[in-house]
Each structure stands twice: as structure tokens, then as C-alpha cells.
Amino acid sequence: MIPFWLKRGYYAAMWFPMRLNGALYRAARQPKEPVNVQLGCGMHHYIPGWVNVDGNIVTARPDLWANLLDPLPFRENSVKVFYSHHVVEHLPEWFLSDHFRNLYRCLVPGGGIRIGGPDIGNACRKFMEGDMDWFSSSMPIARRSLGGRFANFVFCGGEHLTALSESYLDELATDAGFVDVKRCFPGRESSLVGPEVLSKEHESDPDVPHTVIIEARKPLS
């Protein structure tokens, strides 16, 4: 796990180069046709045929190196689908409304978002039930206790900056102007994406998923 101070320093030092790279992409490299975009692809979540974006070129393999805390480097009405999986919770709480408005701005009318992250509601339920096995015993820090494992899930060693749930994601999407907000089971349900995306989502609990995923659409007019 990357120490918090090192990550902060990296994003501060790379702020200008990332912003410049995003601006150059938007001005010169972005295809004229609408694209599908994955935000925060990481190392093992690369989707061929999509524009995969990430800010970390050490731990990720992006097509487009950009900071999600900057305005997204896509023209207005130029993206068909935005997908992000376990990324939004790494952005600061105060920034999330801006992030969803950014997504809305870049989408074509009728385009959509599929956004997922750790389900804090289900984690609370499993904590109250005392279900140790629902939580990881070692990610990111080895923990023997229920409380320690719950803290791992919620804070991820300080990597997570907000707590996601179905109602919160619904509120963020609705306030940004999205419609048809609905919850989808990881790896199984979607009205936006196909197997190239669903095959990346792994869920070990068929009843109480660890990941909350919502899809929503930008209205046609």
C-alpha cells in the first residue's frame, strides 16, 4: 500500500503535467465519435476498446493519464458511458457533487454512468450480525477482530475518503441531473455495458454484495 504522504506528494507534484496532458488529449487526441470511458482503471481492470483513465502511472496502465480531481478531459456531449469501479471512494467527500456534474457534462444525451464502490450499508449490516467471514482478514491490513476488519473495509488503511451506499450514490446522481437511477448486482446486471465490463466485477456473496453499483442516464433532452 502506498503511504498517504507519498500519494499526496505525487498528486501535488504531478498536478500540472496531468492537467496539461488532459488538455492536450481533449484538444488533439479525443476521437470525434463518442467514446466509452473507464475512470480509475488500475493495473488489472483495463478494458480494451475503452478509454482507460488513471492518475497513477506506477500502479495503473491508463490510455489517458489524468487527475480525476481536475475537470474531466472530455468535450461536452462526447462520452457514451462512464464506468468507475472502486474509484469514487478515493475522491474527497466535498468533491463528489462536482464529480457527478462533470460526468453529466461530458455525456451525450441518453448516455449513462455505471459507478460502484464499497457498500457501507451492507458492511454495517454484516458488522451488526457479527459476520467475520464477510470481511477480508488481511486487506489491506491483517486484522483478527470484527472491528478491525470493518475498519479495513470502511477506511482501507486511509485510502478511502468517503462512505458509499445506494442512497448516497442515488442522491449524487439525481442532484447532477441523471434519471433512471437503479441498483445493479455486480457482474450480472446492466442496461449499459456488456461482458467486457461485467467480467471484471467479482462478487463472492450472492445475497449481500460487498460492492454497491448504480447505473443512471442523462436524459435525451
Ligand SMILES: C[S@@+](CC[C@H](N)C(=O)[O-])C[C@H]1O[C@@H](n2cnc3c(N)ncnc32)[C@H](O)[C@@H]1O
Ligand atoms: C482501488 S483502485 C480500483 C482499480 C480498478 N477500477 C478496480 O476495480 O480494480 C482505484 C484506482 O483509482 C485511481 N485513482 C484514485 N484517485 C485518482 C485521481 N484523483 N485521479 C486519477 N485516478 C485516481 C487509482 O490510481 C487506482 O488505480
